[in-house]
Amino acid sequence: MNITHVVENLNRGGLERMVLDLVKEQRRQGHQVQVLCLFERGALAGELEALGIPVIACGKRKGFDLRALGRLRCALADQRTDVMHTHNAVAHYQAVLASVGMGLRQVVNTRHGMGAQQKPGRREWLFRRALKATDAVVAVCEAARRDAVRRGIVPAAKTCVVPNGIVLEGFDVASDAMHERLARLIRVPRGTRIIGSVGRLNWTKDQAGLIRAFRIVRHAMPDTALVLVGDGELRETLRACAFDEGIAGCVHFLGDRDDVRDLLQGFDLFALSSVTEGYSMALLEACAAGLPIVATDVGGNAEIVRDEATGRLVPPCDPPAMAAAILDLLRASQRASRLGTAARTWVETHGSLQAMAASYGRLYFGDVDQAR
Known part of the structure; x- marks a missing residue:
């Protein structure tokens, strides 16, 4: 498949490390993968580019930025994207807006945290508007899935849980x-x-x-x-x-x-x-x-x-x-x-990367129930 991941940036952090590892595994499996950064590229971008995986920065400015949306849309089209996988709320609703009318096979969003706001604000309002064009919303733990459903952010029917995984090969214990x-x-x-x-x-x-x-x-x-x-x-x-x-x-x-x-x-x-x-x-x-x-x-x-x-x-x-x-x-x-x-x-x-990648693979083919 042609897979496009959309993130805010690739600065160091748990979300970004998970995306890097997942992208590398998907590339190893034979998929064509790219990463679009809504804002700047970030410190980890070179790690993917060294493997020949494109990382494109859209350079979004504060507020509504039509030029950034245009860059995002062009990058989605150039990749002939089948699956658009976004990460967290802002990247999601911006990417959904940019992809209107493109006929993507599958649109998946992962919410990587619990969500700090107890009352849904403008960000979550925009996120909910984008759910009409979203096939599945992934929570990284059951506690986060329940919380998002309870707060009315995501309908239960569109949610599933895919726990994060890490690369275990060569990971030695303390010595x-x-x-x-x-x-x-x-x-x-x-x-x-x-x-x-x-x-x-x-x-x-x-x-x-x-x-x-x-x-x-x-x-x-x-x-x-x-x-x-x-x-x-x-x-x-x-x-x-x-x-x-x-x-x-x-x-x-x-x-x-x-x-x-x-x-x-x-x-x-x-x-x-x-x-x-x-x-x-x-x-x-x-x-x-x-x-x-x-x-x-x-x-x-x-x-x-x-x-x-x-x-x-x-x-x-x-x-x-x-x-x-x-x-x-x-x-x-x-x-x-x-x-x-x-x-x-x-x-x-x-907690292996392979288990996580397999679950996302099932989601990309539209099998939300099996991903659960």
């Missing part, structure tokens, strides 16, 4: 050698226990809450460090938070990295403090690294981390609860190791 390498990178003693988190530095991930939890952990266990991988608009605010908590020297901001898998293998424990979450790619990768996990019980997190089976779940916005769970696992190394091993086993069965 002493990688731990020592990471310890050298952040310049801490070899025996330091390293708590890590991966994600954009924005309000949805609540790294400020994690920093406050780490202050409690650090007071109880001085031989600990917190590593935050990712960048975002709250970087300086979070640095100030660490300073205010008196732990600035123990919180390490590594920024955007292209070696996240290696870094994961150096962690002792993975922590995710989100206040809202869809189906976290970061959690899947932590599972693949065989790490003990402490995550907030929001969105689809509980569909990945089963409390006391593959990790620990704690309430959101509760630094003392997060700290208690982290300390509990750091003090019980054998139990933590069992949870990490169980997480790796789970992701091998349920």
